[in-house]
Amino acid sequence: MPIQYYIYLALALFSIGIIGVLVRRNAIIVFMCIELMLNAVNLLLVAFSKMHHGVAYATDKASTVGIDGQLFVFFIMVVAAAEVSVGLAIIVMLYRNTHSVDVNFLNRLKN
Amino acid sequence: MNITHILFWFLSALALVSAMMVVVSKNPIHSILWLILVFFAISGHYILLNAQFLAIVNLIVYAGAIMVLFLFVVMLMNLNKETEQQKNVWMKLTGVIAGGCFLVSTCNVIFNAQSVSRELAGKTALMKEGSIGLIGTLGKALFSNYVIPFEISSVLFLSAMVGAVVIGKKD
Known part of the structure; x- marks a missing residue:
């Protein structure tokens, strides 16, 4: 597949994530849109890693060029899992204190 | 096709x-x-x-x-329940326009910018072939070149676990 198709797909997914973060007020859905953006980036990293691998694969079938991209995706998933556990704990705390998960209530942190 | x-x-x-x-x-x-x-x-x-x-x-x-x-x-x-308060329509429209501007401008860069399109011309992602995605190859790289980040990520998980428990605790 031409690499441009993957770039456009990942950009579209990332933009949908951005729109979701800006449009919705439910903190859980905002959080889910952040996950969507992370996944768009992961998809693009894997596509680029396969692009670089394809060049080396033509001459040497056993080369491991491009493996760093896939390991980056693995570490992004690790960080995302840690982030979700802390973030959902914060949302649960927010709900316990305000009985709502509306992000607009968070401007109370000002005073 | x-x-x-x-x-x-x-x-x-x-x-x-x-x-x-x-x-x-x-x-x-x-x-x-x-x-x-x-x-x-x-x-x-x-x-x-x-x-x-x-x-x-x-x-x-x-x-x-x-x-x-x-x-x-x-x-x-x-x-x-469907109890979420909605943002007003202008805020929503602004959000959609902002996201759309991002999409259009980045697509335009990929499509039109000379240096980028020359760099990407004819490049394809290798489909259904290549061994770098298999667990054996990835595991070897993970435990040789990337062993320090791998171990640090376990500390990250520990701190995330402690953080989630401390934040979620009722006091």
């Missing part, structure tokens, strides 16, 4: 439609279920690119663990 192309377009359409439904759905439970569908589509893309380890990890970690955590939290808060 062989089977790989058909699968690519099908999975892309599935991912985009489900991603839009995540944003559009009023009910948070439906949003979560649509997001799980997005993750399945992305896992399908990984399998097409022969990144089998990442496909399985994506299913287990994202679709399996993280989304179930989201479902638990939504059900714990009893939010599955």
